[in-house]
Amino acid sequence: METIRLLLVDDQRLFRRGLRALLEAQEGFHVVSEAENGQEAIDKARAFRPDVILMDVHMPILGGAEATQVIKQEMPNAKVIALTVSDEDDDLFSTIKAGADGYLLKDLGPDELEACIRKVMGGETPLSPGISAKLLREFRDRSFAEKKRTSEADLTSREIEILQLIAEGHSNSDIAAKLYIVEGTVKNHVHNILEKLHLQNRVQAAAYAIRGGLASVNGSEADESGSTARA
Template sequence: MATVGPSATGPIRVLLVDDQTLVRMGFRMVLDAQDGVEVVGEAADGKSGIDMCRSVAPDVVLMDVRMPGIDGIAATALITEECPRSRVIVLTTFDLDEYAFAALRAGASGFLLKDVGPAELLASIRAVAEGDAAISSRIGRRMLDLFSQRLPSGHPEAADDAVAALTPRESEVLSAIAGGLTNTEIAQRMFVSESTVKTHVGRVLMKLGLRDRVHAVIFAYEHGLIGHRRQG
């Protein structure tokens, strides 16, 4: 079995940033019990999280949104700018927390509820560490609801040349991502293998200059691509 983590040289290094001691303790207990994952630090606020990220360079940061002082949004923006090696997963109590969506815009690579189960938490950390993103289909569809209330209805002309360069199949994949579908669900819908879906996703991200699938969702709604999907 392949070694889990961003490389074969060691475990995924995780930093916990949350102002609630019990929350940090709970996540640490789960992660300490797992092979291939190491908690390298804890911070009780955004400023401490930023400072620790600079010093320990974690692979993944589990970031609370609502904290005193520098909140999770500002901390995420600074970390993604100053510590590009570190990727952020936003944690929130509410799945329609607008602050969490703002953090995604700031550069976070994932969005999880604090009551997430151990299996989903670990899968999300591993996905983000490997360059993917962590966003469940339920959260993706919640994002759809939120964006549809705030952004104008679809305007295909708002899409730039990069979008026009997508093949019909890549456009279909982008729409599926924006709808919150996982690679497995996309593969089932298109009757192709997951590896083929991963290839399409990678090409979409590259052509659009996007970091991961979370930002593909945001891009799709900001450009009015939902509701005016190209036909493949």
């Protein structure tokens, strides 16, 4: 099993130390460093190049969303998971928009956290229960006027079909089975969809589909009890 290198970012030292002890007791995890604010997180990410960053949202000097945006721009392969007590809409929206690969509340259990870290390394988007539908509604209702969006007309019919299935919560393997194509082809289509629509992840793609009327919010909410938007 390949070791996953972690950076822990939280302004509460006691929480960081407890989290470090918890994670390093698990096979395959190694905490390379800790940071107590967003600016320090950026510096540590540059220095240690972690695989996964567990990022608090509200911190002094620089917040989690701002730090995430810088880190994802400079190190797009680094996975950033927000680990926070906040389920406020503004925090959800700004953090995912900044490029976070997951959003978890601190009330989750140790086994759940371990599973979510492994899932994000596999390309999935871990979300705490109830966050998915809330996040999709937020993206649906907010305007992305500050970013140029490519219209659905620029997507192929196959890409639109796959975008609809993403919004319904299907994984790449599910989509491949439904459309009778190989999973690698689905991954290529997903990559093209994100590129054309200037989106960063599947959560944003699903929200785009709902906001554009390509899929229903009710269909997405059917998975509200689940904790992962599959990749």
